Amino acid sequence: xxxxxxxxxxxxxxxxxxxxxxxxxxxxxxxxxxxxxxxxxxxxxxxxxxxxxxxxxxxxxxxxxxxxxxxxxxxxxxxxxxxxxxxx
Amino acid sequence: xxxxxxxxxxxxxxxxxxxxxxxxxxxxxxxxxxxxxxxxxxxxxxxxxxxxxxxxxxxxxxxxxxxxxxxxxxxxxxxxxxxxxxxxxxxxxxxxxxxxxxxxxxxxxxxxxxxxxxxxxxxxxxxxxxxxxxxxxxxxxxxxxxxxxxxxxxxxxxxxxxxxxxxxxxxxxxxxxxxxxxxxxxxxxxxxxxxxxxxxxxxxxxxxxxxxxxxxxxxxxxxxxxxxxxxxxxxxxxxxxxxxxxxxxxxxxxxxxxxxxxxxxxxxxxxxxxxxxxxxxxxxxxxxxxxxxxxxxxxxxxxxxxxxxxxxxxxxxxxxxxxxxxxxxxxxxxxxxxxxxxxxxxxxxxxxxxxxxxxxxxxxxxxxxxxxxxxxxxxxxxxxx
Amino acid sequence: xxxxxxxxxxxxxxxxxxxxxxxxxxxxxxxxxxxxxxxxxxxxxxxxxxxxxxxxxxxxxxxxxxxxxxxxxxxxxxxxxxxxxxxxxxxxxxxxxxxxxxxxxxxxxxxxxxxxxxxxxxxxxxxxxxxxxxxxxxxxxxxxxxxxxxxxxxxxxxxxxxxxxxxxxxxxxxxxxxxxxxxxxxxxxxxxxxxxxxxxxxxxxxxxxxxxxxxxxxxxxxxxxxxxxxxxxxxxxxxxxxxxxxxxxxxxxxxxxxxxxxxxxxxxxxxxxxxxxxxxxxxxxxxxxxxxxxxxxxxxxxxxxxxxxxxxxxxxxxxxxxxxxxxxxxxxxxxxxxxxxxxxxxxxxxxxxxxxxxxxxxxxxxxxxxxxxxxxxxxxxxxxxxxxxxxxxxxxxxxxxxxxxxxxxxxxxxxxxxxxxxxxxxxxxxxxxxxxxxxxxxxxxxxxxxxxxxxxxxxxx
Numbered sequence: 001x002x003x004x005x006x007x008x009x010x011x012x013x014x015x016x017x018x019x020x021x022x023x024x025x026x027x028x029x030x031x032x033x034x035x036x037x038x039x040x041x042x043x044x045x046x047x048x049x050x051x052x053x054x055x056x057x058x059x060x061x062x063x064x065x066x067x068x069x070x071x072x073x074x075x076x077x078x079x080x081x082x083x084x085x086x087x088x
Numbered sequence: 089x090x091x092x093x094x095x096x097x098x099x100x101x102x103x104x105x106x107x108x109x110x111x112x113x114x115x116x117x118x119x120x121x122x123x124x125x126x127x128x129x130x131x132x133x134x135x136x137x138x139x140x141x142x143x144x145x146x147x148x149x150x151x152x153x154x155x156x157x158x159x160x161x162x163x164x165x166x167x168x169x170x171x172x173x174x175x176x177x178x179x180x181x182x183x184x185x186x187x188x189x190x191x192x193x194x195x196x197x198x199x200x201x202x203x204x205x206x207x208x209x210x211x212x213x214x215x216x217x218x219x220x221x222x223x224x225x226x227x228x229x230x231x232x233x234x235x236x237x238x239x240x241x242x243x244x245x246x247x248x249x250x251x252x253x254x255x256x257x258x259x260x261x262x263x264x265x266x267x268x269x270x271x272x273x274x275x276x277x278x279x280x281x282x283x284x285x286x287x288x289x290x291x292x293x294x295x296x297x298x299x300x301x302x303x304x305x306x307x308x309x310x311x312x313x314x315x316x317x318x319x320x321x322x323x324x325x326x327x328x329x330x331x332x333x334x335x336x337x338x339x340x341x342x343x344x345x346x347x348x349x350x351x352x353x354x355x356x357x358x359x360x361x362x363x364x365x366x367x368x369x370x371x372x373x374x375x376x377x378x379x380x381x382x383x384x385x386x387x388x389x390x391x392x393x394x395x396x397x398x399x400x401x402x403x404x405x406x407x408x409x410x411x412x413x414x415x416x417x418x419x420x421x422x423x424x425x426x427x428x429x430x431x432x433x434x435x436x437x438x439x440x441x442x443x444x445x446x447x448x449x450x451x452x453x454x455x456x457x458x459x460x461x462x463x464x465x466x467x468x469x470x471x472x473x
Numbered sequence: 474x475x476x477x478x479x480x481x482x483x484x485x486x487x488x489x490x491x492x493x494x495x496x497x498x499x500x501x502x503x504x505x506x507x508x509x510x511x512x513x514x515x516x517x518x519x520x521x522x523x524x525x526x527x528x529x530x531x532x533x534x535x536x537x538x539x540x541x542x543x544x545x546x547x548x549x550x551x552x553x554x555x556x557x558x559x560x561x562x563x564x565x566x567x568x569x570x571x572x573x574x575x576x577x578x579x580x581x582x583x584x585x586x587x588x589x590x591x592x593x594x595x596x597x598x599x600x601x602x603x604x605x606x607x608x609x610x611x612x613x614x615x616x617x618x619x620x621x622x623x624x625x626x627x628x629x630x631x632x633x634x635x636x637x638x639x640x641x642x643x644x645x646x647x648x649x650x651x652x653x654x655x656x657x658x659x660x661x662x663x664x665x666x667x668x669x670x671x672x673x674x675x676x677x678x679x680x681x682x683x684x685x686x687x688x689x690x691x692x693x694x695x696x697x698x699x700x701x702x703x704x705x706x707x708x709x710x711x712x713x714x715x716x717x718x719x720x721x722x723x724x725x726x727x728x729x730x731x732x733x734x735x736x737x738x739x740x741x742x743x744x745x746x747x748x749x750x751x752x753x754x755x756x757x758x759x760x761x762x763x764x765x766x767x768x769x770x771x772x773x774x775x776x777x778x779x780x781x782x783x784x785x786x787x788x789x790x791x792x793x794x795x796x797x798x799x800x801x802x803x804x805x806x807x808x809x810x811x812x813x814x815x816x817x818x819x820x821x822x823x824x825x826x827x828x829x830x831x832x833x834x835x836x837x838x839x840x841x842x843x844x845x846x847x848x849x850x851x852x853x854x855x856x857x858x859x860x861x862x863x864x865x866x867x868x869x870x871x872x873x874x875x876x877x878x879x880x881x882x883x884x885x886x887x888x889x890x891x892x893x894x895x896x897x898x899x900x901x902x903x904x905x906x907x908x909x910x911x912x913x914x915x916x917x918x919x920x921x922x923x924x925x926x927x928x929x930x931x932x933x934x
Contacts, residue, residue, distance in 0.1 A: 026617075047609060048604070050606065050610070052505070
């Protein structure tokens, strides 16, 4: 089966995803486990429930924060940033 | 607790402050709430401690004292309720509104309120994300905020530490009187003797007065508050439209709403405040949510991408003349009311407690309490409202 | 005009849609995922490609999905999330967000098949990247073709751990430990139920075979009780304990891994049903579910419910309920159709199996002894066990709702979906009382079902 791939950025890193993959899945495939820092204790967080329930995999997508990496499909040229607190 | 000197009904912020003032005055105080601490109107408020929305009046005198009392209280009991002197910014976008705001703030200044006029540039220096349409505002540095549930809970903690008692989950079913004087009350579980009862039950204060065979015209007005997801610090003050002041004083039954937007210490942004007189009807009214969202975005367009997380519905207790009721009942001796603060209960609570305690213990009050006396209501004339 | 609106495109929703359509009712099927199938038959994009070896019974799923797509009477609204719903005068209003815009759907006839998500229990370090739910690990595999880690510990309780462990093995990962908190083979206690559900034995055998081929040995009466991070903040190892019947710790050892998939069965997602006002009840496992009568009708006439939201019971029970709900909803809108005895019999058989399972995998409150005051309970708002204890012991909270409001526990973006249930148990444990149904309903109550951007809210009518 032919897989069409695409590229997006996570902070200053270029990530390759298969078309249809979520941002979170593509980041994990690229061994990016920590996706954000929490707003009170500055702790690392990553994918947890994987199905949009827990809101732990929050990233900033094209400038909009609080986006669930596990749900949002990766698109070519997307600018994804690690969320620190409530912002990029 | 055996034979308390006073029983306070209601562990909202007004009840808690009344209890603390009484305990501080040396009384043995028992607080009874049918639910948990702050489970009524206190738990559904923003935590406003405002002087900016008061016109020169006895209520403003009360508000000014109360604002300072909050900060004294914070030091006294050791904080823990996110008290913050964030300051209020009142804006207006119409010629007539600006004129009214200028007039009001000048009057307020003459009563001792600090006011700072801001032009378009000045506003942007303190609120960089405010809409371009805002060109005039007044900053009220004294306006403050707290987390009201935590405030009530921390004050109740202090009451207990200072010898007071607190019973949760008992519903008052009768106020016991003898020859026109309070002798105690009975709940669904027990009977308590006390010569003094403080009715701090907010929206339900009328029902307690009725149990004692008296009368108090306190009615509910529904208010919604939207709470957003945690957001970066984009709103630095309590920012609201001058229409809000007109709104608070309004007697219309329809939905009243004007944008009130503020950031909190926990990162959420609060958006209020709507007021409707719909009795105790508490459905989630999406039309109200939409209106509040539109008004908030018109003040801060950047809010468009911030998600709404919760909506509080609270019932604000109000009297026909929109003044709080603080004082002894017109008919029953020993029954004291501390209720009817409408949307200002959090802000006015400490001074209310001081007024109640001073009158009960027959000490000097910091202001003349007559305007707040329950004796101002004549049963016949107000029943229809 | 759609006569029957169905929410959820998993086993229950697909079955309900087909049954209602077969009876002649036009159907609108609203699904939050981009592709039908639900969590159970999570479908990847064409480019990712079908992860066939990840499913025991993919055929059934594909048959249902293709049948739904082929039926003219069924319109599918994919990637559509409902943020608010209300019921008034017999009409249900659903406010749906799709592609960033809001749609309002009014209907008198509704079938809710909103499913369930992994139940989690807090433990020290459970917020470390690398600690996941089993469902999360599986959805990465099935839906995205991504293996969550190289060395995986699968732990918790319940039969769902088996397919997740098998999935990791089939995708080339190493399952370093497979840990079931309860004692071995408890479900064989109900041989009659097993015999009448022999298909389930085949399924279990399929997974056991996969796992045993690579010599993964399942350990019973064992649990992951803490997670540790490396200098980069990612999962490095977990503490594994042998535990007693009440889940209290006997002996602890450390196990290196890069992913720990830890789950304790499922929690029904009743938010939508609750917002409409459907009566909810507390199930035997303490979870809140929606009450349904024999016709799968909720307490609101015309609102039917099927699948996990009526009680955790697995895909086959969900399908059996979905068919009955679909037929009754069609009947409700005037189609001439009746539920057959065979439908009811199938549902009853699957229900007995589900009941036996719940009995076999109890969660005992000894898990609370794994926590310390620093342990995070609410992941969103970073509220710790110590914060909750302060609210109870110093601030006088006497119920979980008050404890929550005084600490922000469960008031973050997930709206208490993750910690709500545990908080109720924890607060009750600290107060030395039993949780009330009111506490449990309150923890599952979400009038705003999903956070909605203010701009989208403002643009709506």
